[in-house]
Amino acid sequence: MSGKRKTSWTIRTIIIIFVLIIFPTIFVSCSMSDDSYSYSYLSAKRKRMSHKVRKMFYHAYDNYMTYAFPHDELKPMTKSFTDSLSELGNLKLENLPQEYNGSALTLVESLSSLVILGNNTEFERAVIWLSENLTFDVDARINLFECNIRLLGGLVSAHILATDSRNRFTQGTYNNQLLDLAQDLGKRFLPAFNTPTGLPYAWINLKYGVMENETTETSTSGCGSLILEMGALSRLTGDPRFEYAALHALHKLWGMRSSLNLLGTTLDVETGEWIEYSSGIGAGVDSFYEYLIKAHILFGKEEYWRMFQSAYLAVQKYFRYGSWYHEADMRTGRATYWQLTSLQAFWPGVQVLVGDITAANLTHREFFRVWKKFGVLPERYLLDHQIVHPTEKYYPLRPELAESTYYLYQATKDPWYMEVGEAIVNSLNLHTKVEGGFASVRDVTTMQLEDHQHSFFLAETCKYLYLLFDDSPLMGRNYIFTTEGHPLPVISDWHEKLPDSYIPRNWTSIKIETQKKHASAMSMQVCPANLASPGHAGHKIESVCHVPDTWSDHRCLTDDDCGIDSTNCRRRSCSMAGYCGLWLFI
Structure with a gap:
């Protein structure tokens, strides 16, 4: 008996020791192994996906350079080109130029993407060609907004990237040629602002200025989304006219808001009267909201924050319905159209910038749900009927969903957003890739293609997808992206009073104690909190969310x-x- 008890005790002792000591060690070891495996898996996935996006960009870029350059955009199905700068925003294709042969639009749009991909050799080659060949002294009627965000923004951003601390050029090769081109283009914009209201014409001839009998109708985006590019141009050249013109137009537009702090969609630049009272966060208004918060980040002016805060709260009150945003009458706040438009997919990215992460995530998931339903995002989707709009079934390779996915991943580091990015990449390769590039989708219900590769596919769609999987090219400096995806650095010298939350640690600057602070989710990863204003006991700053x-x-x-x-x-x-x-x- 004693021998059996001893044996039994020994077995029990061994079991207890195993449970208390050895098993936990194995468990911890396995857990560590799982964590290590998870990290290795995600790292490998990011590397694989970034390589896949790189291949997408070069498939689009190389085909453009082969079959379309120096014209504006590629027609990938016929391997030909279109001089589309004068067609952007020109739905009726009116007053098209007779002798316009392109402005290398897609090449200009690709400059910052080439830098982010690390291709300094091709970047230098492109800059040299543009320096020697590009001219804006052409008889072409162009849309001011589109030309501003694509050409002016592309040139200004590329100039900054060309002159930063990293030597990307052979010594003596670059002498501010891109800035000279940008300044020349900016001067050609200025006659558009010569109106009784200071609101710019939507259309201007690059050679002759505003044409006789030009339409006086423009959009809220068209005259309220110029401040980033034109403001940056003034800061770089020392010529204040560009920023003044854009800011004066923005002030006038903000003064036209309703008592509900809402703005309509279209207006008359000579009378300052609204033409379309229905409004939302989609086409015609979208970048107006985006540029208010980004102008505050870039230039540090408190007035941009105040305008954005009021506008944002009005959007949340009158447009939001659960996770969706419908349209409403600017005068009454009553709903007008219950529809999703693909351009609205930028909104979660804006919400990330101000710390409203939960709301951003909810809306983003709704957009991705519609993407999964069709394989791409239709231009217009009727929320009340849950069907695609009968006449707007297309998907022109838009970047907005990829953009918001990138912002949300940066703010949360949730790997689920990489899965979203992977799904977007796979859909684009499956449905839109052709031998000559990437084609737009004419009808999302049949996946019939259209022979057009828009320049923003290289400026934005590929860029945001690449940065989702490899953000190392932007490490070490804070950037904001224009509505066309062109990076502009947050530079302390551009701020009269720089909010503390946007000052990187490696900057040396004098902190102004009376400056109000607005936390950024991208840097602080917190909701903006009310802070007491020094000298005003008890006074609070309302959080935008x-x-x-x-x-x-x-x-x-x-x-x-x-x-x-x-x-x-x-x-x-x-x-x-x-x-x-x-x-x-x-």
Whole structure:
């Protein structure tokens, strides 16, 4: 018996030792192995996907250079070209030039992408060609907004990248040629602002200025989304006219807002009267909101923040319905059109910049759900009927969903967003890749293709997808992206008063104690909190992602409508009575 008990005790002892010591060691070892495997897997996946996107870019770029350069854009199915600069925004194709042979639009749009991909040799070659051959002294009527974001933005951004601390050129090769081209183009824009209101004409002839009997109709985006490129041009050249013209137009436009802080879609530049009162966050208005917050980041002016904050809260109050954003009458706030437009997919990226991560994620997932339904994102989707708009079934290789995916991954580091990016890459290769490049989709329900590879596919779509999987090219400096995906660095010298949250650690600058602080989710990864203003005891700065209870007519449907409390960053809940209140727990 004693021998059996001893044996039994020994077995039990061995089991206890195994459970208490050896098993945990194995478990920890396995856990560490799993973590290591997970990291290695994600690292390998990012490398594989970045290589795949690189191949996409060069398939599009090389075919453009072979079959379309120096014309504006590639027609990939017929391996030919289109001089499309004068057609952008020109839906009726009116007043097209007779002797215009292109401005190498896609090459200019590709410059910053070449730098991000690390191809300095091709970047230098492109800059030399543009320096020697590109001219804007052409008899071509162009859309001011499109030319500003594509050509002027492309040149200004590329100039900055060409003159940063990294030597990308053979010594003596670059002498500010891109900036000279940008300044020449900017001067050709200025006659468009010679109106009774200061709001610019939507169309201008690059050689002769505003043409006789030119239309006076323009969009909110068209006259309210010029400040980044023209402001940067003034800072680089010392010529204040560009920034002044864009800022004056922006002030005039903001002064035309309704009592609800909403703006319409189209207006008259001579009378300053609205033509279309229905508004939203999509086509015709989208980049207006984007440029307010990005101008605040880039130039540090408090007025940009105040305008954006008021506009953002109005959007949340009158356009948002759960995870979606419909359109509404700027005068009454009443819903007009219940529809998703593909351009709205930029909105989650803007929300990331101001820290409204939860709302950004919810809306982003709805857009991705529609993407998965069709394989790409239709231009217009009727929310009330859950069908594609019968006349706007196309997908022109737009970047907005990839853009928001990139921003959300940067803010959260959630690998799910890489899965979204992988799905987008696979869809583009499956449905739009042809032998001569990447073609637009004419009908998302049949995947019938259209013979057009837009320049923004190289400037934005490929760029955001590449940065999603490899953001190392932008490490070491803060950038904002224009609405066309051209990076502009946040430079302390461009700020009269730079918000602390945008000052990188390696900068040396004098902190102004009275400067208001607005945290950025991209750098701080927190919701912007109310901060007491020095010298004004008890005064608070409203957080942009906070939905106030002070509006007696404000109602919430779900907790997601209530956002984040601005004083302590706690989630807010929707009461049974339909009002937002603070949760007891974070």
